[in-house]
Amino acid sequence: MRVLAIGAHPDDLEILCGGTLAKFAKRGDEVVMVHLCSGNMGGREIEPDKLAEIRDKEAKKAGDIIGAEVLGPIADDLDLYPTKDMRIKVVDIIRYAKPDIIITHSPNDYMPDHTITSQLVFEASFTATLPLYKTGQPTHEPIVPIFYMDTLAGIGFEPTDYVDITDFFQMKKEMLLCHESQYKWLSGHHQADPINLIETMAKFRGLQCGVLYAEAFQTAQLWGRLRAERLLP
Numbered sequence: 639m640r641v642l643a644i645g646a647h648p649d650d651l652e653i654l655c656g657g658t659l660a661k662f663a664k665r666g667d668e669v670v671m672v673h674l675c676s677g678n679m680g681g682r683e684i685e686p687d688k689l690a691e692i693r694d695k696e697a698k699k700a701g702d703i704i705g706a707e708v709l710g711p712i713a714d715d716l717d718l719y720p721t722k723d724m725r726i727k728v729v730d731i732i733r734y735a736k737p738d739i740i741i742t743h744s745p746n747d748y749m750p751d752h753t754i755t756s757q758l759v760f761e762a763s764f765t766a767t768l769p770l771y772k773t774g775q776p777t778h779e780p781i782v783p784i785f786y787m788d789t790l791a792g793i794g795f796e797p798t799d800y801v802d803i804t805d806f807f808q809m810k811k812e813m814l815l816c817h818e819s820q821y822k823w824l825s826g827h828h829q830a831d832p833i834n835l836i837e838t839m840a841k842f843r844g845l846q847c848g849v850l851y852a853e854a855f856q857t858a859q860l861w862g863r864l865r866a867e868r869l870l871p
């Protein structure tokens with residue numbers, strides 16, 4: 639299976655679905671990880687351009703751990719808008735990756751890059767199916783199931799699906815630890831130590847479904863997006 643995970647910033651996928659991506663990869667699925675924003679505002683001391691470079695490298699290092707291809711960005715932080723230009727860029731990412739499933743942010747997450755990523759991915763994933771909508775990449779005709787990943791700290795998110803990541807939590811942690819530039823920033827500005835955050839979330843979601851560590855998702859309950867078989871690992 640081909641799995642396309644599209645997050646806003648480098649580190650979002652690791653925080654919200656890293657264990658699931660590791661589990662997909664382990665069972666032989668191809669995983670493509672995308673950050674639509676450069677991450678250039680995720681700090682205090684380092685200049686934005688330099689920070690974007692650092693964060694791109696960190697994302698690639700994290701992807702390497704599970705053998706995922708890492709793509710992005712298409713915009714700087716807070717410069718992502720649901721415009722036609724941006725939608726075409728996301729269409730081309732989807733057409734390039736040819737996914738069987740797409741994972742992205744919940745439409746209800748905590749900041750605009752996350753909610754706009756969710757909107758762009760939803761819109762682009764339909765647009766990508768249309769043969770007459772010409773872009774740089776050939777059409778990917780299937781309407782692809784979308785799984786929304788948990789919100790930050792799980793706020794306002796009622797899961798429809800869980801993935802047991804007990805055997806993959808260590809790998810998720812290693813992936814997140816690749817984002818070295820973010821520990822101090824997240825612990826300070828977001829008042830959330832990143833490792834504590836993912837452990838608390840994974841344990842809480844695990845408690846809900848009877849395993850030690852889990853990640854939670856919502857299926858996009860829309861025509862064309864549903865399948866009879868379970869797609870998550």
Ligand SMILES: [Zn+2]
Binds near residue numbers: 646647650751752
């Ligand atoms: Zn983010």
